[in-house]
Amino acid sequence: MIRNETVKLPLAPGGPATERPISIAIVAMGGQGGGVLTGWIVKLAEDAGWVAQSTSVPGVAQRTGATIYYVEMMQASGGRSPILAQMPTPGDVDVVIASEFIEAGRSILRGIVTPERTTLIASSHRSLAIGEKSAPGKGIADSGAVTDAIGITAKRSIIFDMNALAAKHGSVISSAMFGALAAAEILPFPVEAYHAVIRGDGKGVTASIAVFDAAFARANNNAENVTPLPDPVPTKQVRSPSAPMQPRVAALVERLQASIPLKAQPMARAGLAKVLDYQDLDYGVEYLTTLEAIHRIDVELKGESKGFALTLNAAKYIANAMTYDDVIRVADLKTRSARRQRIGDEIGLRPDQLFETTEYMHPRMEEMVGLVPVRLGEWLMRHERVYAWLDRRISKGRRVRTYSPGWFLMLYTLAGMRRMRRASLRHATETAHRHDWLKLVADLTPSNYALGVELVKCQRLIKGYSDTHARGVSKFGRVTDEIKLLAHREDAADWARRLRETAIRDGEGGDLEGLIKTIRSFA
Structure with missing residues (x-):
């Protein structure tokens, strides 16, 4: 006979069932104040005498990492504190707040946005993920698919460009999301309580409250409108047609206008500007000479009837091929004053503030060998022992403080090496690739224009x-x-x-x- 000696404790309910907690999931990328917003929400509840709990799960796969913050809050009952969950459960989330539009889509895929319960608050702006930027073709995710999904999966939606609103008032997006949350009226707290939480934080109070109020008003006026911005297209800065040009540059532009058909000129001008910015005037001459050779083939094949499609596409892709990314280019972009200004604008830097950036760089031996003159580079490639010895010292990760004097000087020196770029092994390799590619185009296009x-x-x-x-x-x-x-x-x-x-x-x-x-x- 088997004896059951399990100790059984009385598990009678502590009292009648009470209302369920209010649950809020926040999806924010690094630097967007998701942690600040979470702290504000918890403080808002605790100031009202509620019990609140927050958790976070950091992400590392996209951009700088999208973190999921989760907050549950509930009033204590009968002197007992509620037991709160530590992660969102599909079908049981009252509010989802997304700091970027595609992150709203990811929340829908996770199943935490449901039509029976969830109010979705999201910014309509896009911040491209690493995969979108590195895709060989157009890798930008379709915002329209998210728009369609929101109409089906969310009980209510509050969508507008919170990032632009925050930038306009000199603050950050967390303040705008806090204002939209107040406008949603899910939490039973007055607007004054939200203001008090922001003031208690003591940082950027005036600007934060201005953004909060603007977002509150916008959300009340557009609470059901899903109006995502158009998908962003990464662009390079090009010289404005009205900007003054050096005489030699102006002469090159005149040559372009005389030799390239009108339909292809906008693309050719953009390509020329890109090449000039990348290297120098002689490189611009080489670009235009190469493009003109392709255009002559186009004319011989009566490409006008086809909209000069060969010339138009060549104007774009020859420029892309000539402006390949190398160590010199990376150093050049990281030391430009426009980049520092852009970062300062994005983080809301005030005139009396300074900032630093720490970037992770992992140069490979191949990139460093590509910098040296052709004959030296080929010598290094042939001598395996020397190559391996250098590789062990070069191919490793480094955390670079871009704007510290030492690192900035090193990067600035590397950027200045573009005067030597056209004598480098990498340039010889890229030039050979370009010549082979365009020769194949010239060989195949006469028999099949579309194939070219x-x-x-x-x-x-x-x-x-x-x-x-x-x-x-x-x-x-x-x-x-x-x-x-x-x-x-x-x-x-x-x-x-x-x-x-x-x-x-x-x-x-x-x-x-x-x-x-x-x-x-x-x-």
Whole structure:
């Protein structure tokens, strides 16, 4: 006979069931004040005599890491404190606050936004994720899909550009999100209590309250409108057409206007400006000379009837190929005064404040060898022992305080090496790639104009720096090798397009290896 000696304790309920806690999930990226907002909400509840609890789960995968903060609050009953949860549960979250529009979409995918209960508060602005920036093609996530999902999954939504509103008043987005939360009227606290919490923080009080009030008013007027901004497109600064130019630059622009068709001139001007900013006037002459050679092919093939598609696309992708990212370019961009000004504007820097940036850099030996003259670089590549010895000392991560005197001087010196760039091993490699690519375009376009255009567009596979660039070059080589096999087919342009787009998505919905096997079965 088995005896059950389990000790059983009485677990009678402590009293009648009470109202459930109010639960709030906050999704914010690094530097957007998600922790500050969480602290404000907890303080708001505690000042009213409620019990509040907050937890956070930091993220590391996107941008600087999107952190999920979770707050539950409830009034104590009968002298007993409630037991509060530490993480959001799908179907049981009253408010979700997202500091960026795609993060609102991620919250929907996690299942914490539900039509029966959840009010979704989100900023409509976009902040591109690392994956969106590094994608070989257009990798920007579709904001329209999030807009459609919000209309189905949220009980109520308050969406507007809180980031722009905060910047306009010289504060940060957390104040705007706090104001939108007050306008939602989910929490049973008066506006004065919100103001008191901000004042008690003692930092940037005037600006924070101004943003809070502006967001409160905006949310009340547009509480049901989902109005995301258009998807951002990363752009480079180009010289304004009305800005004064040096005589030699003006002469080059006049040459462009005389030799390039009107339809392609805006793109060609942008490409020329990009190349001049990257290197020098001689490099701009080389860009225009290369583009003119492609345009002559376009004219011979009566490309006018096709909108000079070959010239138009060449104007873009030749400029991209000539402005490859190297150590010199990275150092140049990081030491520009415009960058420091932009960062200061983004964090709301006041005239009496200073800031520092610490950046993680991991140079590879390949990038450093690419800086040296061609013959020395080739010598280093041949001598494995010397290369390995240098590699052990160079290829490692460093935390760089960009604006400290020592590091800034080093980066500024590297940026100044662009005068030597055209004699470097990396430049020789990139120039050889560009010549081979454009020769293939010139060889294949006369027999198939559409195929030539698709081949020009294949340059979009190559972008970025370090490993990202190496992967792009590898994909470019595989795609162009298959295009050569298909060039005799009437539908070669369609297959070239499929190859390029599959290579762009490879690993994320694209199977380049599978497509190549299919092509090899009939090519």
